Amino acid sequence: MPSSASKSVLRYLVSIFVVAVFVFPIAWFALTSIKPISAVFNKDRVVVFDFKPTFDNYRVTVLGGEKENLVGGQSASMGTSGKGAYDGRGSIMSSLIIAVSSTFLATFLALLAAYALSRMKFWGSQGYLNWVLSQRFLPPVAIIIPLVFIFHDLGLRDTHLGIIIAHTLINIPIALLLLKSFFDDVPIEIDQAAMIDGATRFQCFYLVVLPMIRGGIAATAVLCFIFSWTEFILSLFLTNTIRTIPVKITTFVTSTGSEWGYISALGTAAIIPGFIFILLVQNHLVRGLTMGAIKD
């Protein structure tokens, strides 16, 4: 076939183009974060590379530095001017605390339930799974208004613990179904052999089966972390002062204008953990995103 070489070159070129299109918004955002204000808000043309890079936006949002006074400078917006309004350190801390805790909780609790659902055949187990699945499909708005009241009564409103519980709630169905699919991969004969040797159910679970699905647990934990890290609506409704990063960023948009430098800096910083984690779980990504329905 004479055209096969040119075909494969064409395939490379098209692939590079497609990938570039999907990477572009992130790259543009990251680029904006190191532009000086004058380059971001240039009304005459779009500034691409001809600017002097600055890390001022990161200094203010990630390190909590003072916002520079822009008297005579080119500030397109007056925005929120309160002291520390653009300090993202608190929200980074909150997001970390919430994501790590809810990941740990959801994974741990789901492990117990997933093991039972995979190993013990009991009446109603399929119904139970369907119910858990329906929780995954639950639109957050349907529970958010009562949750606001319930959290208020329990003193959980605007607390880290409250959001941790809320994120655990949305992560449990995903973690449970995913972990069950990993448990299902382990032959039940292994449990039987361990129990003939005198292990209790819990020992069999903890000492024998659990180590065999370490990779699956790690993938589950990573996905739970990403879901919690990126979650928006529950955090928005259930907090006033504790702000996770996605919610904090939206406060940088004001009726008088948006602080694009700060938005892009905090936004870019917020993407980095997810990038690192998703590259670690590439092998189990499809299974994770389909809650175990497609095995890779």
Added chain:
Amino acid sequence: MGSAQVRQTSKGKLPRWLTSEHPLPWLFPVTSILVVFGLYPVLYSLWLSFYKRNPATRTEKFLPSWNWNKLIGDERVWDAVTVTFTYAAIALTIQLVLGMLIALLLDSDRRGFGLFRALMTLPLVVPPAVTGMMFLLMYDSSFGVISNALYSLNLLSPDHPILGSGSTALWGVIVADVWQWTPFMVLIMLAGLRALPKEPFEAASIDGATAFQSFFFLTLPMMSKIIALAVLVRGIDLFRIFDYVKVMTDSGPGTATETLTAYAGTVYFKSANFSYASTVALATLILVLVVSTVFIKVFKIRF
């Protein structure tokens, strides 16, 4: 590996409920969280929806059918249903077709394609609220890179900002959704393509089938289960869409991009009518449950 270890560990040191053979202790923690913070709020919502709120006196009165009748007669709800379905249908179709095409493109073992596939997954980890910001920045009518590109191609005039015009705002939001979630489809389709058996394709090519024929008569039918699953998972998320709309347009201009969830949020935040907001939110839930149940039954999806 574990049996030697196990025998050494003394039995009976663990509390009774942990050594039980009954599934209850294993399921109890998860069940209690799902019931207290998942099921109970839904019932609470339902109970709230049975109360009529009097905005003047700020009191509630038990009138079970009031909010539901109001919902049926509320034109904004029907507009929101239309927007939700339009949004979901358009976004899903584009993501499905693009996802399949890109998967076919990137399904290669040649050098570099592994990197391409890894890069394609990056949009998935961007918080949707941040995605909304990224596109807001690129859509900005004076310095946005997308707007300016469209100006120079004469596809858009500066008098009609993308998100500020009723005719284009929904498309603006859909583009952000497509950008973020097409990679999801690509990943699923790639997994499907890689799991296909080789023999039928070899047989077909010996029999003289074209690439198009083997795609439509072999690939698609063999992947129908996977495609159905992808449509289900993505479709439900599309019905629940909130983040992009809230961040990018806040339902505007007017109500051009107001989805059901966004409307529920608006009722909650702007009129503080919790009973009616709950009713609208429950309507979303009912819609999602009906559509997904029918879909799961029709396509026999099992998790």
